[in-house]
Amino acid sequence: MSFFLPTGVRSFFSFEGQRAFAKTPRRRDATPRFLMFDAYYFSLLLGLREGRLGDANRLEAQSFFDAYPDNYRAQAELIAGLLVDSELRRLQIGIGDRADIERQMVLLLDLTSTTRLSGHGDQLLNRYAVAGFDVLQDGIMPPDNLEDFLVAYHALWAGKDPAE
Amino acid sequence: MEVRLTGWRSKNIRGGLRDLDIDLGSDPRRWTLVQMSNGTGKTTTMDLLRSTLTGRALSTPEVRAFRADDLVETGLFEARLVVDDRPIRLQMELDFRDGSVSYWTVRAETRGGGREEGRAVPSELRELLKPALTELFVFNGELATQILDLSKSRAAGAIRALYGLDQVDALQERVTGLVQQEVRRAASVTSAKEQKGITQLQNLVNEATSAKQRLEQLQQASAARLAEVSRERERLDAEITARLSEDAGVRAEIEALDVNQVEVDANANDLSTQALEAFRRPPHVSDLLQERLKTLGEQLYTLKLPETISREFFNELANEKLCVCGRPIGHTERDQIITGAGRYLAQDQITVINQMKTALRDSSGAPNVLGATIASLQAQLVERRKIKAERDRLASERIAEGDDVLAKLRADLGECIEEVNALSATLERLSTKDSIRQRALRVGWESNLPLCDGELEVRKFRLQTATKTRDFSEQGKRLNQIIADTTRRALDGLRDRVRLATNEKLKLIIKGEDLQVSKIGGGLELQSGGLDAKAGASEGQKLAIAYAFLTSLLAEAPYKLPFIVDSPAVSLDTEVRREVGELIPSFFGQMVMLVISSEREGFADAFYGRAPEDVRFLTVAAEGGGQVRIEEGLQAFRDFHGKDLTA
Numbered sequence: 006m007s008f009f010l011p012t013g014v015r016s017f018f019s020f021e022g023q024r025a026f027a028k029t030p031r032r033r034d035a036t037p038r039f040l041m042f043d044a045y046y047f048s049l050l051l052g053l054r055e056g057r058l059g060d061a062n063r064l065e066a067q068s069f070f071d072a073y074p075d076n077y078r079a080q081a082e083l084i085a086g087l088l089v090d091s092e093l094r095r096l097q098i099g100i101g102d103r104a105d106i107e108r109q110m111v112l113l114l115d116l117t118s119t120t121r122l123s124g125h126g127d128q129l130l131n132r133y134a135v136a137g138f139d140v141l142q143d144g145i146m147p148p149d150n151l152e153d154f155l156v157a158y159h160a161l162w163a164g165k166d167p168a169e
Numbered sequence: 170m171e172v173r174l175t176g177w178r179s180k181n182i183r184g185g186l187r188d189l190d191i192d193l194g195s196d197p198r199r200w201t202l203v204q205m206s207n208g209t210g211k212t213t214t215m216d217l218l219r220s221t222l223t224g225r226a227l228s229t230p231e232v233r234a235f236r237a238d239d240l241v242e243t244g245l246f247e248a249r250l251v252v253d254d255r256p257i258r259l260q261m262e263l264d265f266r267d268g269s270v271s272y273w274t275v276r277a278e279t280r281g282g283g284r285e286e287g288r289a290v291p292s293e294l295r296e297l298l299k300p301a302l303t304e305l306f307v308f309n310g311e312l313a314t315q316i317l318d319l320s321k322s323r324a325a326g327a328i329r330a331l332y333g334l335d336q337v338d339a340l341q342e343r344v345t346g347l348v349q350q351e352v353r354r355a356a357s358v359t360s361a362k363e364q365k366g367i368t369q370l371q372n373l374v375n376e377a378t379s380a381k382q383r384l385e386q387l388q389q390a391s392a393a394r395l396a397e398v399s400r401e402r403e404r405l406d407a408e409i410t411a412r413l414s415e416d417a418g419v420r421a422e423i424e425a426l427d428v429n430q431v432e433v434d435a436n437a438n439d440l441s442t443q444a445l446e447a448f449r450r451p452p453h454v455s456d457l458l459q460e461r462l463k464t465l466g467e468q469l470y471t472l473k474l475p476e477t478i479s480r481e482f483f484n485e486l487a488n489e490k491l492c493v494c495g496r497p498i499g500h501t502e503r504d505q506i507i508t509g510a511g512r513y514l515a516q517d518q519i520t521v522i523n524q525m526k527t528a529l530r531d532s533s534g535a536p537n538v539l540g541a542t543i544a545s546l547q548a549q550l551v552e553r554r555k556i557k558a559e560r561d562r563l564a565s566e567r568i569a570e571g572d573d574v575l576a577k578l579r580a581d582l583g584e585c586i587e588e589v590n591a592l593s594a595t596l597e598r599l600s601t602k603d604s605i606r607q608r609a610l611r612v613g614w615e616s617n618l619p620l621c622d623g624e625l626e627v628r629k630f631r632l633q634t635a636t637k638t639r640d641f642s643e644q645g646k647r648l649n650q651i652i653a654d655t656t657r658r659a660l661d662g663l664r665d666r667v668r669l670a671t672n673e674k675l676k677l678i679i680k681g682e683d684l685q686v687s688k689i690g691g692g693l694e695l696q697s698g699g700l701d702a703k704a705g706a707s708e709g710q711k712l713a714i715a716y717a718f719l720t721s722l723l724a725e726a727p728y729k730l731p732f733i734v735d736s737p738a739v740s741l742d743t744e745v746r747r748e749v750g751e752l753i754p755s756f757f758g759q760m761v762m763l764v765i766s767s768e769r770e771g772f773a774d775a776f777y778g779r780a781p782e783d784v785r786f787l788t789v790a791a792e793g794g795g796q797v798r799i800e801e802g803l804q805a806f807r808d809f810h811g812k813d814l815t816a
Contacts (some may be wrong), residue, residue, distance in 0.1 A: 016606040028593050030399060037442040043449070050454060076449050082528030083451045083462060089525070090465045103472045110474070111514065116521040152437055152550055155444045159543040162455040 007068035008045055009131045011059065011138040017147050018044050018154075029149045039151050042074050045134055047158060049084075052137025053091045054162075059135025061128070072119045085121045088130055089113055171729040172294065173197055173251045173759050177218065181237045181244040182263075185209030186217075187795035191787065193761070195251070200754050201761045202773055204788040204806055209797060211763045215735045217246040219307045221261040221272070223300050224288045229268025236265045237795055252294060252728075259288065293727045301330040305719055308734040313715035315692070322691035324718065328663050331726055337656050341649050348645035355638040367639055370632040377614070377625040384618050388599045395592040398585055405582040409564060412575045419563055426556050433552045440546035444539060452534025459534040466529030475514050475522040483510035664689040670721035671714070674756065678713045678748060686714070693718060712741060713749060720756035731759040738772035739765065750775030766809055777803060 014020075018039070021027035025039040052059065073081055089110055098105045113126040122130060144161045148154035176193045179186035185208070193201055205211045213235070220227060235244055244263035249256065258275035274289040288295060297303075304312060305327055315323040329335055414420040447453040452462055469475075487506040492498050498506070514522075568576045598612050602619045610617075614624035671693075672685045687696040693714060723730055737753075738746045750772040754760055764773055776784050786806035790798045800809075 013603055013605040016601060016603040028597075030402075036438055037445050039445070043445070047448070050451065050458070054457065076446075080450060082525045083532055086462050086465055086525050086529050086532075087451060087458065090461045093465075100468055101472070103474065106468070106472065107474055107514070110522050110525075111518050114518070114521045114525065116517040116524075121521055121525065151445070152441050152546060155441060155448070156543055156547050156550065158448070159444075159539070162457070 007127065008042070008070045009064035009067075009134075010041070010045055010069050011048060011135040012063050012065055013142070014044050014048065014138055015041075017138075017142065019147065019149075020044075026148065026150050026154075036151060039154075040074060040076070042070055042077065045069075046077065048137040048141055049130065049134040050087075050137060051140040051161065052133035052135065053087045055136060055140060056091050056094045057136040058095070058129065058132040059137075059139065061132055061135075063135050064131055078119075081119065081121050084130075085114060085126070088122065088126060088133070091133065092129065170253055170291075170293070170727060171251075171758065172731060174731040174733065174761055175249040175251050175256070177214070177249060178247040179210075179214075179217065179245065181241040182210070182213065182217065182235050182246060183237050183795070184213050185789060185791055185795060185797040186213060186246075187237045189789070189797055189799075191789075191799070193785070195256070197759060198783055198785045199757075199759060200776060200779070200784045201759075202776060202784070202786050202806065203761065203763050204766060204769075204773075204786070204809055205763055206789075206791060206809075207765060209789050209791050211735050211765075214763065215307060215733070217261065218248055218733060219300070219303050220270075221246050221248045221259050222298050222307065223303050224259075224261075224272040224298070225300055227270045232263050232268045232270050233265055235263055242266050252290065257290060259290075296333065297331075297726060297728055297730070299330060301326060305331075306723060306730045306732050308719070308732065308737075313712050316715050316718060317695070317711055318692045324689050324692045325660065325664070326691075327719075327722060328660065328667060328689070331722060332659070332663055334656055334660060337652055341652050344645050344648050344652070348642050351638055351641045355634050364639065367632070367635050370628065370635050374625070374628045374632050377621060377628050380615050381618070381621045381625055384599055384616070384621055388596065388618065391592050391595050391599065395589065395596065398588050398592065402582065402585045402589060405578055405585055409575065409578050409582065412572070412578060413560075413563055413567060416567070419567070422563060423560070426559055429552070430556050433549050433556065437546060437549040437553065440542055440549060444542045444546060447535075447539040447542065450534065452532045453536055453539050454534075456536050459532070459536060462529050462532050466526060466532070469522070469526045469529070474526075475519045477519075478513060479516045479519050480510045480513040481516050483507070483513060667718065667721050667725075670724070671717045674717035674721060675714060678717060678753070679710060679745075682710075684710060684714070686718070710745070712737070713745065713753075716749070716753050716756070720753075724756075729758045731761060732757040733761045733763075735763045736765060736768060737762055738768045741772070743771040746771035747775060769807070773806070777807075 018025045019028045020041060023041060025041075025044065077084075092109055092113060093106060096105075096109070098109065113123055113129070114121055115123040115126070118127075120127065120130075140161070141158075145154070145157040148157065174193060175195060175197055176191050178190040179188070181187060182189075185205070189210070191203065205214075217235070219225075237244065242265055244265065246261045246263075248259045250259065251257075256277060260273040260275065262271045262273065264270070271286065272288060273284055273286055275284045276289060277283055288298070290298065312323060316327070317324075410423060414423055452459040483506050486492065487498070487503045487510070489498060492502070564575060564579060568579065597606075598610050598616060599618055601607055601610065601612070601617065607617060607620065612620065614620040668686050668689050675684055675686070682697060684695060684697055686693045688694040695714070720732075723732070738749055741749055746768075754776070776786075786801070786803045788800040788805050788809045790800060790809065792798050800806075
């Protein structure tokens with residue numbers, strides 16, 4: 006598995022090396038660390054929500070990470086589940102279409118991979134991240150700090166809940 | 170190595186060559202005089218010998234000019250050789266109908282009848298059988314004049330051809346071809362191959378290098394200044410706080426704000442940490458994601474996905490004798506089971522789907538908890554802004570009351586913040602690698618370090634390519650110059666060597682006059698008595714000089730060659746003729762002379778007294794209708810009365 010960042014993500018989150026929000030003076034207190042993978046994942050969730058694939062040409066040329074970081078390892082099956090769900094929606098596979106669902110799962114999943122995704126699944130995940138980053142850029146301005154970002158990001162999900 | 174002529178044969182050729190076979194024997198004598206009257210094909214025989222030996226292409230008119238009469242359709246000429254004791258027959262077949270010519274080689278040791286198309290002779294001999302060399306030993310009488318003609322280059326040409334210097338020209342062409350190939354290859358990168366173009370490319374590299382140095386210096390200076398200004402900002406912040414704290418009432422308010430600030434920051438950090446952890450778990454992000462995950466999980470249970478029976482189960486079952494139901498499994502059943510197994514998932518596929526299914530079923534989130542955390546965080550951020558506004562208010566009030574020092578500090582802080590922002594923007598312009606950001610900021614290689622690095626690499630590559638091409642081209646020129654110098658020096662040395670050998674022979678042939686070759690340029694330059702260049706020599710002297718030159722030259726050939734000559738003495742006066750007849754034959758290992766009856770006096774008769782095992786006399790007499798009669802022996806040779814013209 007290789008994760009590729011959508012181009013523009015580093016700049017949006019003001020990454021300098023591995024440090025996000027680098028333009029803002031560092032505070033003395035210990036703010037939680039926002040990972041580069043967080044930037045990828047926050048984009049990815051929006052892309053999966055929208056069920057839209059972005060252009061693979063808008064990914065960086067080099068992968069930035071080859072496996073889930075510790076904070077995400079336990080979520081591998083759920084992220085794989087969200088990918089399967091988005092693909093079934095995108096391909097308009099009906100909920101009772103047993104054979105097609107099974108075929109998609111076989112296509113997307115791989116037991117031997119740390120992400121539980123096949124090579125094809127990996128590629129799709131990266132492309133969903135591209136589409137999600139577009140949603141992110143359209144919805145909020147480049148943030149100065151983590152707190153402002155978390156609040157703004159949460160607002161992007163408001164109104165999307167099925168109950169509302 | 171030696172080549173000897175053992176005979177020739179002609180068929181359906183004009184003149185006396187309609188049906189001629191001259192046999193010199195398998196071990197031909199050193200000298201053979203073939204007396205042929207005019208019109209019996211001496212000149213044609215010489216032409217055919219040259220063409221057959223060289224295998225040269227003939228035009229249709231040339232082919233048809235050899236035709237004996239309109240009734241014959243094909244013709245043949247064959248030269249018989251012994252090459253290092255191995256007989257070889259070289260044939261020329263003429264087709265008078267379409268005017269074509271084909272060449273064949275007949276060798277005894279070759280399978281399939283021993284006849285093959287083309288010239289199958291040793292490669293060193295093939296090099297000698299080129300037109301320019303063949304006419305030296307199947308001697309063209311006109312060559313004698315041309316060798317002496319300074320305006321022509323036959324003498325030098327003969328030396329070049331014999332010593333293979335022609336092949337050096339091909340080497341030069343190869344070098345030139347390689348250089349051109351390299352230039353074409355490099356043209357896709359840069360068109361520069363001369364020094365001027367390379368200087369321009371070097372200037373472009375220097376320009377990009379300077380730009381890089383300038384940008385690196387600017388980056389260092391900006392980063393250093395940013396660190397300095399950031400410290401200044403902290404100092405001003407602290408000083409402003411200290412200044413405000415000088416007033417006891419304000420100090421109490423500030424201390425309260427500080428306490429509040431610490432608490433707000435701590436809360437904000439805790440809440441940020443909680444929120445970030447929640448965001449990292451998809452079911453906690455939103456009800457939408459949670460519901461999707463649950464729905465998918467339920468769907469898998471409803472559809473009973475994945476299959477509980479794996480492909481492996483059926484593959485194993487197919488190897489059993491009895492089915493699980495107890496019935497025997499035969500070939501037909503076995504095939505059916507194996508075919509059907511393909512419809513089921515493999516065990517690892519079932520495992521991964523089951524893992525996901527379990528995770529989906531067990532997934533639980535609390536998006537409302539995240540919502541509450543975010544709301545709390547938002548409240549803390551509002552509180553933080555309030556604290557800042559309160560600090561600003563306190564400062565503004567003091568300034569309004571006339572605290573110029575505080576006003577100055579605030580102004581300085583404002584400037585400081587502006588400078589921090591400006592420096593941050595400069596550093597981003599200088600260092601961003603993000604192509605979208607680069608376009609948004611409208612930076613180019615002259616203002617952005619990553620782009621400058623890229624441009625510098627491209628320019629260096631062009632320069633290296635052009636420099637390599639230039640060097641390669643220069644090396645090619647030098648190599649060609651070395652080849653040309655070597656050829657010239659070799660030719661000079663060879664000319665001198667041949668000249669000295671020629672003069673040795675001239676001393677023997679032309680005793681009455683001190684005639685010498687002073688220089689071999691394009692032709693032979695002569696001098697008499699060591700004083701003046703000889704403007705002209707008699708026809709006999711020309712022939713003698715030419716023979717001396719040729720024998721000296723051919724003595725160096727890798728093969729000893731036969732010398733075949735047509736009317737060798739016809740233009741010489743009787744005295745010189747006798748000397749030529751006595752001296753020249755000793756220069757050659759085998760000499761075949763086609764003579765007319767008028768050459769007997771003075772020239773041919775010089776051979777009458779030689780040992781019979783060394784000399785052979787043949788006479789070809791015309792019998793009309795293109796037919797000839799061949800008579801053997803000295804008596805027939807001496808008694809022959811042909812209709813010769815002495816011209």
